[in-house]
Amino acid sequence: MQEIIERYKNYLEAERNASPYTVRNYIHDLNEFINFLSEKRVASLDEVDRQLVREYLSELNKKGIFKTSMARKLSALRSFYKYLAREGMIESNPLEGTSSPKLDRRLPSFLTLEEVERLLKAPNLSTPKGMRDRALIELIYASGLRVSELVGLNLEDVDLDNREIRVWGKGSKERVVLMGKPAAAALTTYIREARPKLLGSKKTNALFLNRDGERLIERRVQKIIEENAKAAGIKKRVHPHTLRHTFATHLLDGGADLRVLQGLLGHASLSSTQIYTHVTKSQARKIYLKAHPMAEKESKENENK
Numbered sequence: 001m002q003e004i005i006e007r008y009k010n011y012l013e014a015e016r017n018a019s020p021y022t023v024r025n026y027i028h029d030l031n032e033f034i035n036f037l038s039e040k041r042v043a044s045l046d047e048v049d050r051q052l053v054r055e056y057l058s059e060l061n062k063k064g065i066f067k068t069s070m071a072r073k074l075s076a077l078r079s080f081y082k083y084l085a086r087e088g089m090i091e092s093n094p095l096e097g098t099s100s101p102k103l104d105r106r107l108p109s110f111l112t113l114e115e116v117e118r119l120l121k122a123p124n125l126s127t128p129k130g131m132r133d134r135a136l137i138e139l140i141y142a143s144g145l146r147v148s149e150l151v152g153l154n155l156e157d158v159d160l161d162n163r164e165i166r167v168w169g170k171g172s173k174e175r176v177v178l179m180g181k182p183a184a185a186a187l188t189t190y191i192r193e194a195r196p197k198l199l200g201s202k203k204t205n206a207l208f209l210n211r212d213g214e215r216l217i218e219r220r221v222q223k224i225i226e227e228n229a230k231a232a233g234i235k236k237r238v239h240p241h242t243l244r245h246t247f248a249t250h251l252l253d254g255g256a257d258l259r260v261l262q263g264l265l266g267h268a269s270l271s272s273t274q275i276y277t278h279v280t281k282s283q284a285r286k287i288y289l290k291a292h293p294m295a296e297k298e299s300k301e302n303e304n305k
Helices: 002-014 020-039 050-062 067-086 113-121 128-143 147-151 181-199 218-231 240-253 258-265 270-276 281-291 293-304
Strands: 164-168 174-178
Touching: 002 020, 002 067, 020 050, 020 067, 020 147, 050 067, 113 128, 128 147, 128 174, 128 181, 128 218, 128 240, 147 218, 147 240, 174 258, 218 240, 240 258, 258 270
Parallel strands: none
Antiparallel strands: 164 174
């Protein structure tokens, strides 16, 4: 079974172009399932039926596994068994037609503008590392990039003159993201002054480098943002996706169209973007007073009293 999982891992990386984070989680989830099968004395993947899958999910539920984690584990199994069916390794797919547990709709965490400003001021710009940290924080907030997209960027993907970046997102879909002047300025400083010092004698087209002159990995970016958030005195947990959520929230608060935001975020479905429609109460009030004719009239009459 381990040989099959290794082949499936290669399939995820080479054909599906899955992020290292996705590959790691899927393989971890599959190994958990294989251990479950071993305890049940199931010798072959072809012996797995729907009842066995239900038993596995029931066991996860008894362990108190969160619904989001259960949904991911089920997604990993679905993908794995689709691969097995495609390769002709199984006669029937026991995961076909199974539905994921209904998830609680949680609003994404995001930073206030004041918190963003504090975070951007946290890196020490007198060092190459600080200039790099400032550039990547600016870029994620300005463009809404996923961390997997950020670490995959190369120098040739960046157009500083037009303040655009070519990105390969989920499913190898290409899109162009935008950035404002502050992000472009921070990126220019990093590329001209900091990156050559980090690169040293190494040769790579990777945009963001670690201290050894090699491409940054996702886990390190997460650590960078956590460290700078702590230095900025931000109490809430801040990770790369927090900045992506903040980008989306601030755009909508500023009046951006949901369809435009969908394209910038690289969402395949508008339903994925709609979670960001939680505008702040103050912004909702401004929009209401501006849009509703009687509400605006009443507001002006109150001001004249």
